[in-house]
Amino acid sequence: MPSNIVLVTGVGGDLGGKLLARLGNNPEFERVIGVDTTPPQKSVLQRMGHAEYVRADIRNPLIAKVISTAKVDTVVHASCTAHPAGPARRTAIKEVNVIGTMRLLAACQRSPLVRKLVVKSTAAVYGAGARSQAVFTEDSELIPTSTSGYAKDAVEMEGYVRGLMRRRPDITTTLLRFANIISPEIDTVLSRYFALPVVPTVFGYDARIQLLHASDALAVFEQATLNDKPGVFNVGSEGVLTLSQAIRRAGRVELPMPSAVVPSVGKVLRGARVVDFSADQVRLLNFGRVVDITKLKKDFGYTPRWTTREAFDDYITGRGLRPVVDGGRLAGFAGKVLVAAATGQAAHR
Numbered sequence: 001m002p003s004n005i006v007l008v009t010g011v012g013g014d015l016g017g018k019l020l021a022r023l024g025n026n027p028e029f030e031r032v033i034g035v036d037t038t039p040p041q042k043s044v045l046q047r048m049g050h051a052e053y054v055r056a057d058i059r060n061p062l063i064a065k066v067i068s069t070a071k072v073d074t075v076v077h078a079s080c081t082a083h084p085a086g087p088a089r090r091t092a093i094k095e096v097n098v099i100g101t102m103r104l105l106a107a108c109q110r111s112p113l114v115r116k117l118v119v120k121s122t123a124a125v126y127g128a129g130a131r132s133q134a135v136f137t138e139d140s141e142l143i144p145t146s147t148s149g150y151a152k153d154a155v156e157m158e159g160y161v162r163g164l165m166r167r168r169p170d171i172t173t174t175l176l177r178f179a180n181i182i183s184p185e186i187d188t189v190l191s192r193y194f195a196l197p198v199v200p201t202v203f204g205y206d207a208r209i210q211l212l213h214a215s216d217a218l219a220v221f222e223q224a225t226l227n228d229k230p231g232v233f234n235v236g237s238e239g240v241l242t243l244s245q246a247i248r249r250a251g252r253v254e255l256p257m258p259s260a261v262v263p264s265v266g267k268v269l270r271g272a273r274v275v276d277f278s279a280d281q282v283r284l285l286n287f288g289r290v291v292d293i294t295k296l297k298k299d300f301g302y303t304p305r306w307t308t309r310e311a312f313d314d315y316i317t318g319r320g321l322r323p324v325v326d327g328g329r330l331a332g333f334a335g336k337v338l339v340a341a342a343t344g345q346a347a348h349r
Helices: 014-024 063-069 090-110 150-167 189-193 214-226 243-249 262-271 279-287 294-300 308-319 327-343
Strands: 005-009 031-036 052-055 074-077 116-122 172-178 180-182 198-202 211-213 231-235 253-257
Touching: 005 014, 014 031, 014 214, 031 063, 063 090, 074 090, 074 214, 090 150, 116 150, 116 214, 150 172, 172 214, 180 189, 180 214, 180 308, 198 243, 198 262, 198 279, 211 214, 211 308, 214 231, 214 294, 231 294, 243 253, 243 308, 262 279
Parallel strands: 005 031, 005 074, 031 052, 074 116, 116 172, 172 231, 180 211, 198 253
Antiparallel strands: none
């Protein structure tokens, strides 16, 4: 049975905003309400069909009133952040990820009209390390790479979702663990990383990277909202790229660095408001992460249109990335600058 009144969280972000516009232009939905503390981008507001935006904070218990007053029957929780693109306030993001999810799920539990919940999670819940599985399935153990990072938030959030499933088994719940999303229009930590003229990597490592095109992510969201697809699903594209292959395809210059220096370089890039190099992200670039999507294709019924390679090439083309000229000289100087900044020394040509 198609859903009628849908509430979407996180519509101020790139993906949530695009999802609001997509659902707002689907005649199957009687009403689509987007909530966030910041409004959707102007481009979304101009083309969101019959969808509407309500300024609301999911960390506030008043979100329950929004759900009950609007008679919402389907909740799409798209506001969870696993890898912020640029430097962001960790406390604020954790509050939205953890406290916001608690408030939202409590509101769902109390509303007798809510019958479907779709939740955006991340493949980062599996972690990334030297002993990690080559390919993660939905049954793999959840081992976030740090005890205080964004991936740890996602593991906590999934625990709250499982609690709701026990208390309200009548709610059809779909949990989507997305691989790293990429596209020309969406700002992510990887889209910023691969746009750097000189890309720092960890010496001796060449991680396997699996990506997901934003259009596939949106299609999966829409399908889960339209149809009952209960369960946990990995969502990623077919195939992988090694980190070095991706850097070459983007026309960037790779700068291998000793592992001891990388965290300090991450702080430099974060401090310059370039890329948010969290501990989770550094380990991903060391060890990589690949998820199995058999369940997505067989049980959920969706086969991604874009492979990892095609998604990455679309990002390169859409962003207009051109090969870096005189890469060797640039890499040499950038290496001195990054290492000097990381060690607090002055850099000289």
